Amino acid sequence: MRKTFDKEFKLEAVRMVKEDGKRVAEVARELDLAEQTLHNWVTKYNKEQEAGFVGSGNLKPEDQQAREFQKRIRDLEEENAILKKAMGIFAKNQK
Template sequence: MSVQRRKYDPDFKRNAVRLTEDPDRSVQEVATNLGISKDLLYKWRRELRLKEGLAFPGHGKEALTEQEKRIKELEKKLKDAEMERDILKKAVAIFSKAPK
């Protein structure tokens, strides 16, 4: 029997993290009341703290800033250019060999 993986929307995650910020409640208490593990709640807190508005993009896609998107795009272009260069080098080596 397979276990169904539960999915939580970004608003639920943000509200859960907001509940842990109340000094009268412990993380364990909030997690128990919401029916989730405290480790998952700590993970959400860390992600929200590190990425702020870009946290919890959904569908397994990483949220990137405009600068990070630009860097990824340039890295892809560089990789393609290097691959083309290597192919051309091999072609030149093949065609420059003297026929026997």
């Protein structure tokens, strides 16, 4: 079974590496983590700071905005399709 970790846990683990000066292998052993997992967290933190750890089921703000835009596009496309069908129906009734 895959373990999941909250944002605070990840930030604390990264802090132990970056601020306390401990090696990734040492912190990973202390926290019962795979070294690669902790290394990935440190890399992600270096790129995005805390914004890189959004928590389970959450999206980064820019990803959330993209998702909302995609939903809006789908909604508008559906509305257009409905309007086109309605126009076709009304055009038949005009003849």
